[in-house]
Amino acid sequence: MAYCAFGAGIEGIVVENSTGKLIARARVILEGTGSTSGNATAFSSSSGQFAFRSLSAGTYLLRAERAGFAVTRYGQRRWNAPGTPIVLDAETQHIVQLRLHKLGAVTGEIGDENQLGLPGVTVHAYRAASKLTLAGSGITDDRGIYRISNLEPGKYLIRSTARLLEDQQGLLPTFFGQTASAVEAHPVIVQLEQDTIGVNIQPLPGRLASLRGTVASPVPVSIFLYGDTGVLRTQVPPGGEFHFEHLAPGPYSLLAQAGDRSAPLSSFQKIWIGGESQRVTVEMAPSPRLILRCENRNGNPLQHKAVSVFLRRRDLRDPTPDRAVCGDVLPLTPGTWEVAASAPPDIYVSGVRGARISPFAHEFDMVSGRNTEVVILFSSDPGSLRGTVSTRDGAPAIGAPVYFNPVDSDLRSRLGGLRTTRTDASGKFWLNGFPPGRYEVLSTFAPVDSESEDWKPGRGKLVTLGEGGDVTAEIVLEDLE
Known part of the structure; x- marks a missing residue:
């Protein structure tokens, strides 16, 4: 952060929005934007x-x-909207009040066939989307009451987990709405500073199954069973057996790992578990290796230290990407992986060989005992976009967020989705390092989901970048409601 002997200042107070109570130990972050560099933190x-x-x-x-x-x-318009900038002159003393809103919660009861509460049942909250994404969990108390807290505003699906009762009757995972299907579940609306109450579930009766298996391995093996409610783990001795009990019907992924980094072993298989118990055999094989290459347009190895490559398991919903370097030969676990690359402004990703297009990256499959080669292609002479954002009355929009969205799916996969910047003190912006193609540009202080897959055509101003071209666009600040 840039400091001077006297200069300007920002001070204020942090309070709870609903009560006005003072909040101690809130982390307050100040960031310079545009030509104002650096940041500072205070509590x-x-x-x-x-x-x-x-x-x-x-x-x-x-x-x-x-x-x-x-x-x-x-200055944000809504809880998830970007903030508005504070413009300081040399001697400005700016005083603010920041009101923090408590996150929302869902509460309800898990009851048996006689509507008596069931204690010790785990209940999950999932984001209501095309794929179930776990957002929070709770466990029922002695009354069968649960509460899932720290939820952001939005729509959620609430589901109880499988349970085996004392009389050996099984209870299936059940969504609010008394269904085992996410499609038929009743969504629950969560708002800031509120408990959404009465989300009661009577779990559906059904048969739970078990999975047993034998591992052919001369060394100890770690077994991971992934389902849509989480992961189960166990350790198996050489040539030993494993078992998982009280499993609900549905799809699972079984991953086995053994050995050390110099000679890793692995196995992977997808399993559908119905109402009957199953037995599987796990055959360990040398873990597959990824041969990662980066080339320029002439097919020569790319020698650029500023290129970063990111790898992430897609089928196991691992949110944490691993960083790799061009030229690496990496042992990976078998299954489906995503690859994405971040390039400096003077080059851009022009293609990926050995992988297929996915919404925000390219994906490829790793199979035990086989090596896979992925080649990331780079080209020079990227395009750039510069321009000015104005308010509706023609004034410069200072510090306004600018979003740059690839229109075509291939472009989106190579870039990883939306790119964003902010305007400077004159309302000007500059975005560079982009592949040729069609993009939409939009400026707004309203919320824009940077991970959204459903950016509707026409949402922003259409621009076309050519190789090495520098396009200028004049944008009017908009609101999205």
């Missing part, structure tokens, strides 16, 4: 106060966060 005092002193003139973004609360950005 609110016992009286909720914070201060940033001796700041240089410039444009700043301010936000506050604390566990259990939604992140609050100064």
Whole structure:
């Protein structure tokens, strides 16, 4: 953060929105934007106060966060919207109040056939989307009451987990709405500072199954069974057996790993478990290796240290990507992986060989005992976009978010989705390092989901970039409601 001996300052207080109570130990972050570089962090005092002193003139973004609360950005229009900038002159003293909103919660009862509460049942909350994404969990108390807290606003599906009762009767995972199907489940609306109550479930009776297996391995093996409610783990001795009990019907992925980094072994298979118990045999094989190459348009190895490659398991929903380097030969677990590359502004990703297009990356399959080669192709002379964002009355939109969305699916896969920047103190912006193609550009202080797969055509202004071209666009600041 740029400081000067006297200069400008930002100070304020952090309070709870609904009660006005002072919030101590909130983390307050100040970030320079545009030509104002650097950032600073402070924690609110016992009286909720914070201060940033001796700041240089410039444009700043301010936000506050604390566990259990939604992140609050100064000037934001909605809870998940970007903040508006604070513009400081050389001697400006800016005073603010940041109001933090408690995250929402869902509460209800899990009951048996006589509507008596069932204790010790785990209940999951999933984001209501095309793929189930776990957002939170809770466990019923002695009354059968559960509460899932720290949920962001939105739609959720609530589901109880499988349970074997004392009389050996099985209870299936059941969504709110008394169904085993996510498609037929009743979505639950969660809002800030509120408990959504009465989300009661009577789990459906059904037969639970078990999975047993034998592992052919001279060394100990770690077994992972992935289902849509999480992962089960066990350790198996050489040539030993494993078993998982009380499994609900549905699809599972079985991953086995053994050995050390110098000679890893693995196995992977997809399993459908119905109402009957199953037995499988796990055959260990040398873990597959990924041969990762980067080439320029002439087919020569790319020698560029600023290129970063990211790998992530797709089929096991692992949210944490692994970083790789061009030229690596990496042992990976078998299954489906995603690959994406980040390039410096003077080159761009022009294609990927050995992988297929997925929504925000390219994906490929790894099979035990086989090696897979993926080649990332790079070209020089990327395109760039520069322009100005104005308000509806023609004034420069200072610090306005600018979103740049690839229209074509291949472009989106190579770029990883939306790109974003902010305008400077004159309302100007510049985005560079892009492949040739069609894009839409939009500026708004309203929320825009950077991971959204459903950006509707026509949402922004259409621009076409050519190789090495520099396109100019004049944008009017918009609101998306």
